[in-house]
Amino acid sequence: MSAPLRALDRRKDGRPAAPVRLLHLGLGNFFRAHAAWYTEHAPDAAAWGIAAFTGRSPAAAVALRAQDALYTLLVRGPDGARPEVVSSVSAVHTADDLVALRAYFASTDLAVVTATVTEAGYCRSSSGDLDTASPAVRRDIEALAADPVAGPVDTVPGRVVAGLLARRAAGAGALAIVSNDNLPDNGQVMARVVSGLAAAVDPTLLPWIEDSVSFVTTVVDRITPRTTDEDRAEVSRQLDVDDPEVVPTEQFTEWILAGDFPNGRPAWEGAGARFVRDVRPFEQRKLWLLNGAHSLMAYAGSIRGHETVAQAIGDPVVRGWVEEWWSCACAHLELPAAELDDYCTSLRTRFGNAAIRHLLAQIAADGSQKVPVRVVPVVRAGLEDGRVDPGATRPVAGWIAHLRGHGAPVTDVRADEVTDLSRGTTQEAVARVLTWLGVADERVARVVALQVADLEEFPST
Numbered sequence: 001m002s003a004p005l006r007a008l009d010r011r012k013d014g015r016p017a018a019p020v021r022l023l024h025l026g027l028g029n030f031f032r033a034h035a036a037w038y039t040e041h042a043p044d045a046a047a048w049g050i051a052a053f054t055g056r057s058p059a060a061a062v063a064l065r066a067q068d069a070l071y072t073l074l075v076r077g078p079d080g081a082r083p084e085v086v087s088s089v090s091a092v093h094t095a096d097d098l099v100a101l102r103a104y105f106a107s108t109d110l111a112v113v114t115a116t117v118t119e120a121g122y123c124r125s126s127s128g129d130l131d132t133a134s135p136a137v138r139r140d141i142e143a144l145a146a147d148p149v150a151g152p153v154d155t156v157p158g159r160v161v162a163g164l165l166a167r168r169a170a171g172a173g174a175l176a177i178v179s180n181d182n183l184p185d186n187g188q189v190m191a192r193v194v195s196g197l198a199a200a201v202d203p204t205l206l207p208w209i210e211d212s213v214s215f216v217t218t219v220v221d222r223i224t225p226r227t228t229d230e231d232r233a234e235v236s237r238q239l240d241v242d243d244p245e246v247v248p249t250e251q252f253t254e255w256i257l258a259g260d261f262p263n264g265r266p267a268w269e270g271a272g273a274r275f276v277r278d279v280r281p282f283e284q285r286k287l288w289l290l291n292g293a294h295s296l297m298a299y300a301g302s303i304r305g306h307e308t309v310a311q312a313i314g315d316p317v318v319r320g321w322v323e324e325w326w327s328c329a330c331a332h333l334e335l336p337a338a339e340l341d342d343y344c345t346s347l348r349t350r351f352g353n354a355a356i357r358h359l360l361a362q363i364a365a366d367g368s369q370k371v372p373v374r375v376v377p378v379v380r381a382g383l384e385d386g387r388v389d390p391g392a393t394r395p396v397a398g399w400i401a402h403l404r405g406h407g408a409p410v411t412d413v414r415a416d417e418v419t420d421l422s423r424g425t426t427q428e429a430v431a432r433v434l435t436w437l438g439v440a441d442e443r444v445a446r447v448v449a450l451q452v453a454d455l456e457e458f459p460s461t
């Protein structure tokens, strides 16, 4: 039988856990494959410990605490799987540990707050502002207005505002907040919802936020699926330790950041992160080419009976749809054609990596938050040029067919609203969804209706 992970030398070089200067919200797989990995590999890692909080379920914090916050990253490339024990997380907490959250925020040591809480975690309405109609948001506003020091909060914007209130009260100074979620202008998304909640709780916090908080925008990339038993077995075989918290990931990784860090940051560039003035060209490239193609495969590929990305891209029909999508999207990207070609070449290899078992059903989740930012801008850009490109509209058709019960099951933070839109005849469903997406256009509707009908003819599995 394998030994528990904590029995393996506590820290690689025997050093104690680093002092906490970073706080992370959303202790999921992606954080552990990405921001925690960059921190582990920063040349000044010994000075930068992370305190990480779960987003909702306490499970990850409970399991990681039992192994001293250590976990194995299993890098799965075409040449095999390479395990690495990561030790940059110094402390783990469940989401409800608000005493600890406020104490970290109140400390002058804290320099950076990062977040990977999914697109839905930002609690936005369709306008992009804080969704003040959401009962959870309302509860947080009322709780913090009644008791800014100890009021119980549940949402991400609520937790950040609770932390900032504690920081202002302690006079702990400026810090940076870094969103690492797959959203365009993710720094501004975070700034809008945090400011929206702060304004509703205590408007005097707004000028303090303006002076003291830097919202950093990022592009993040590393395909990181859910953990399987095979990942755990591989680590046990190679390291002879039992780590239920293994995180599988690919070799490729990218982190591009724009913004200030008023209280310092780890030297992440030493691990390969890039600091730029404007992330936009990289952001569109990544969200449209990678995530857009992912969503297309998640909907249209699962309708064709595929379970994983590698299976879907191996199907010549799906592969053809992905190629069409790329050629439509590339036509509207600002980067040089050779750079885009290289990017698509690398995506063909990354998607085809069968060692990564990336479930289409995982990618399909929360389409209401994803389709508007990964797909619709390409459809709109085509329309602005007077064109309707079937290659660009197919992911929308796939999403509509998915909402109508085909392919991967619907799991969506707005499931009731969007499945309601998709009821009735194909034409009715298409018209309603396109209006909801802000691309109501008769020519688009005709093309999408044909594509939905085509997809729905595929026998369900």
Ligand SMILES: NC(=O)c1ccc[n+]([C@@H]2O[C@H](COP(=O)([O-])OP(=O)(O)OC[C@H]3O[C@@H](n4cnc5c(N)ncnc54)[C@H](O)[C@@H]3O)[C@@H](O)[C@H]2O)c1
Pocket: 025, 026, 027, 028, 029, 030, 031, 053, 054, 055, 056, 057, 116, 117, 118, 119, 120, 121, 122, 155, 156, 180, 181, 182, 183, 220, 221, 222, 223, 224, 225
């Ligand atoms: N997995 C990837 O390949 C990948 C790559 C790039 C970016 N990302 C970004 O990271 C996010 C998380 O991905 P993951 O693979 O870590 O997923 P995960 O399911 O492993 O973890 C998600 C984390 O977010 C928390 N969370 C979920 N919904 C929340 C909510 N409504 N409020 C607060 N917290 C919430 C969960 O509790 C969990 O801690 C993605 O949604 C995406 O924006 C992921």
Ligand SMILES: O=P(O)(O)OC[C@@H](O)[C@@H](O)[C@H](O)[C@H](O)CO
Pocket: 119, 182, 220, 221, 222, 223, 224, 290, 291, 294, 295, 362, 363
């Ligand atoms: O993580 P999500 O749910 O935003 O999207 C699913 C995938 O498209 C995404 O995780 C990609 O694998 C990732 O963005 C690659 O860097």
